[in-house]
Amino acid sequence: MSEHSTYTPGNGVEKWLDERLPIIRFSKEHLMDFPTPKNLNYWWTFGAILVMCLGIQIVTGIILAMHYTPHVSMAFDSVEHIRRDVNGGRMIQAFHAVGASMFFAAVYIHIFRGMYFGSYKAPREILWILGVLIFVLMMATAFMGYVLPWGQMSGWAATVITNIFAAIPVIGTPLLELLRGGFSVGNPTLNRFFSLHYLLPFVIAAVVALHIWALHVPGNNNPTGVDVKDSRDTLPFHPYYTMKDAFGMVLFLIPFVWFAFFAPDILGHPDNYIQFSSTVTPAHIVPEWYFLPFYAILRAIDFNILFIDSKLGGVIFFGGSIVILFFLPWLDTSKVRSGNFRPMFKWFYWLFVINFVALTYLGAAPAEGIYVVLAKICTAYYFIHFLIVLPLLSRIETPRPLPTSISESVLSKSHA
């Protein structure tokens, strides 16, 4: 996109630098002058909000690691030490713990925005796939981070989730022992989770860089889904979107600090304030809320499918529910991107959202009675949406007429 660059080195030093490492040129092109559709709404600020979330997690996480002790006999107390004795530790710890939830809240909004406006469609398939990859890495990171305080929920989450791998035929048990570094979850498990929990955020940051790179090749999608035609459709990223994103970030911080300062434990579970004991399982174990939809899918398969037993079946559906996201660009073949111009898709989209929230609810509900049936129905719809509804809609739906350009749609809106 160098044709948009208006950069001319201001002095000799800048010129010297520009010929060797054009970092100022690059920053100006991509962070300031980058042509961005003028009609992006506030759902688009979540990209910047997510960068902020990653930053908060990395900074607070590096600090927590300065005070945390990854050993089964000291981990629990060292987290309490951070809360009680370290200067400002209670705030930093609360921001990190609440930050995980806020990060996922933001990423779900970001994903659902992409789904509604068809941001995964050509030429943005790689952008979408990298995004799903970030989501998977986030889940792994969050899971391992949750184990570190070594409470009851931590230890049992580690036990239950690593057990998922035991469902794999033949190599399951050796793989399980490899992951845990023992026959049960113990000190080696805690240590490797700490190591990987520190590593993965930097991997995420690298994939985020690729994600933004992939974004800057075709440029942003927009609420109309219509391609950018000329410069009348766009605005330079700075100051228009830097300021809009900054406003979004500050607004997002309000519920963030509300939780961090006034209810730091409300998003967690009381049982995690009991040190892990491998002899007593809490009465009702649930993962953190952001894993619940997938956890519900895992639990929903309580029957054997042909020669596949229910445990492996659950794992297959659980894995499938995430893997299927990678294929979304080829499941929805409609040429129209934005849900605003797809009358039928719109309905099914919101049904999918409700279904997803229902799965979240069911993941936390006890696995009994009506909840079991509902979980199966919701799991079924989750897959039906991707495998049947989306491909079918692309064939039978008649989209509403699209505006010829972004600027036209903007003008008609402001005159309406």
Added chain:
Amino acid sequence: MATQAQHSTTRRDFIFVATGSVAAVGAAATVWPLINQMNPDASTLALASIEFDVSAIPEGQSVTIMWRGLPVFVRHRTPAEIEEAKAVPLSDLKDPATDEQRTKEGHEQWLIMIANCTHLGCVPVGDAGDFDGWFCPCHGSHYDTAGRIRKGPAPTNLVLPPYEFLSDTLVQIG
């Protein structure tokens, strides 16, 4: 000229300047706790000052106690040691200090010093060396019965921690 230009943009500038200032304040208020967390924490600070009962140390003996993670010698000196220390002319000393300066008035028998050699930090050995005080085995520094450097590479006397006697036998260090 400048006033005119200002006039047309005052309101706009005011909002930008106000926003920028508030952002700067927020950034500063955020950065400080992120740095301050590296300072000694409350559990460390709680041990910054300790109390020690010296009554159990017999004359001619010393004990090593820990203070702020450093070893501290507490020596119950004999009259002979005190006399020996007082007899040394200041001109013989590399780092001149009188015995009075090395102890507290009325408690001359108690010598309390941080037990790290002022050369490179080793812990000297007691009742040793050419001056009946301490001898550092690492690089051969000799200290006398008041913990003053007499011979060897150490530049200064053994360091005295801040301390005071709360009673005849109870001393507060730090």
Added chain:
Amino acid sequence: MNIKTILSALILSFGMGAAAQAAEAGVAIEKQSWSFAGIFGTYDENQLQRGFQVYREVCASCHGARLIAFRNLAEAGGPGFSEEQVKALAAEYEVADPAADGGFRTAVPADRWPSPFATEQDARDANGGALPPDFSVLAKARGVSDPFPFWVFNYFTGYSEGGPDYIHALLTGYHDEVPETAPHNSDGTPFELAEGKYYNDYFPGHAIGMAPPLQDELVTYTVAEGEAEVPLTVDQYATDVAAFMMWMAEPHLAGRKQTGFVVLLFLVIFAGLMYATKRKIWAGIEH
């Protein structure tokens, strides 16, 4: 302006978070009014001192508090004991110290609260096999599950007093005999208490190993002159000790909430200014 979008974004995120906590069946716990609830909540020093007295005289013989140091009792936002009081208090206790003669020495304010039992097994042996839990964070390890839709509101009110509510309920929820309200076993036979167990309305499974620890006039409160008389009842003791346990679990609660209020106020002002800035920049652009 698309503030609507932002609001719906927030609601969606709250909604998903809220959906997390499914209601759990149980006996309804009556919520108490705590001085430390809400945005401006702080601990009541007198209550914490009374709660500490109850803890020390009644609970501490079985329940440890390994994360609490004596010095904490003099810290701001806590029970408000003076440094001298804490020093004198610590001097009444012996703590294990491998470096000391005989392995024990007199405690100093920097020491942690000594455990009533040397090992977990000792604790079990002395209590009929049941382990009296450590009190340090117990108030946060217990909670109250509200039925739908009430738990949704908790995210907006910041309800974080489930622990003390539960503790208060537990301490006042004993019955001398199995009451008629006791649930029947799954095969329809009446509820029966095992040997050495006591019936409690709020303990999961109702059979608790701890004998009713409180009774009226068990602890004598000393009331400062001019202050109102505090009733010497089980309910009062339970309330005070629950508040003290919350302080043990969250000793910095008051400071946290004060900082939080300033930060929240700052962010609201900052958001307002950001919005004005953003509007100024976008003025005249059709979008």
